[in-house]
Amino acid sequence: FKVFKYDKVNSTNIVSHNLAKNGQNNFIVMANTQTDGKGRLNRSWASEEGGLYLSIVLDISKFEEIAHSNFIASLSVLTTLKEFSSSFNTSDDINYSIKWPNDILLNNCKICGILSELNIKENYIVIGIGVNLNNSLGNIDNDCSYKAISLNQMFENTEKEQIDKNLFLTRLLSNFTNYLTMNSDDLINNYKLNSETLNKNVKIILKDSELTGKVVNIDFNGLYLDTNSDLGIKLIEVGDCIHLR
Template sequence: MKIIKLSAIDSTNSFLKDLALTSTLENFTTVATDCQLNGRGQQGSSWESEPNKNLMFSVFLRFQSFEIAEKSYLNFAVSLAVYETLLAEKIPNIAIKWPNDILSGNKKICGILIENNLKGTEITSAVIGIGLNVNQIDFPATISKVSSLQLLCGKNFDRDILLEKIVFNLKRNIALLKAKEFYNLEAAYLDVLYKKNIPTMFKDHKNTLFMGMVVGISKEGKLQVALEDERVLEFGIKEISFL
């Protein structure tokens, strides 16, 4: 595994995507930084992090014969790699919040951004961006429901060791993905999905409130929510939120 460490960068995802345009990258090439100046999350949201406290990195993956229709399983593999690492570190009450946030209780500790390079009907490569709150203990008042490993466990964590463990688990899960072990990845993901089979209040993109229950993920990667009238609706990113 090749690791490129940078003291500061706008975005590790952007850096790695640009590098892939000018270089033939080894699979699992990783770029990590101590300070990310313009971190990005899902759908153009930002990711803010205190310098030298957290884990901010991106990993390059190359694929052969990986269909766009199977992209949800990549999300499962990546999310589970982080989840499994934190579970082994005994981080309490962790779950995966659809599509790929990692929570402890109801507080976010990790965000994931997957950017795919497409050709025809296939995903030829992907850049996986991961931001994990590790040793930061103070967060802006404007950010609610957020925590870090140190706040949860009361101790300092070695960021380099965490990075190695996450990439190790990622390699194992990508091997399952390439072996078409889709059922096992999906089952493991659904088993730790936040609020699955628990009656929950939701808000849709029209700010309408409704009661429902997460029951699964569609083949297109949408969240499946069962309503009180037994209908099952599907929602894309930003079309629904937990209240």
């Protein structure tokens, strides 16, 4: 992967689309801050200095399983976070998990968000990843029911050092490359093992309705919600998911 590094951009996703349209493919865009960071479902993503803001752009004409990309991205971040945490001395219980579709939680606080944007016509996908590393405020929307946390904040009491962002990126890309070659079954099983959402009672907020129920399965098509009603089991492809208990 070729890496384009910037100090300040509007959004690494926007920069990625521009570069892709100008003929680049299979590259990374990274920035120290973003002035117009984008979140899922038209939200914004606060992007102050200290966080990791990057987009991975893949040529999808050579990449069969586009639906895999969110799973690959969330598992690579999760694995990288686990690697970094194991180097801290702490007696605290550290639990990383994935909230559907691809938020990474650290003890149920949001530490990473992922926004993928597909351009089918021009054959590429932009996978935007924001990880709270050294930023202390965290990135949170007012309507997000999960508190945000950064890795540095979590380990503040035991380690005063800043997380090395370049090392984090190197490890992340290496994990990403490994997950890219993983077969579908292993990928989904790995995801499910780390899912915070599977088997939970959740509320799904759709465009103009809401559904509640128990999540009975997750696969590349989406989340399967047992609505305990005439609707039976519903496949949810996109939506906002709130864990109930």
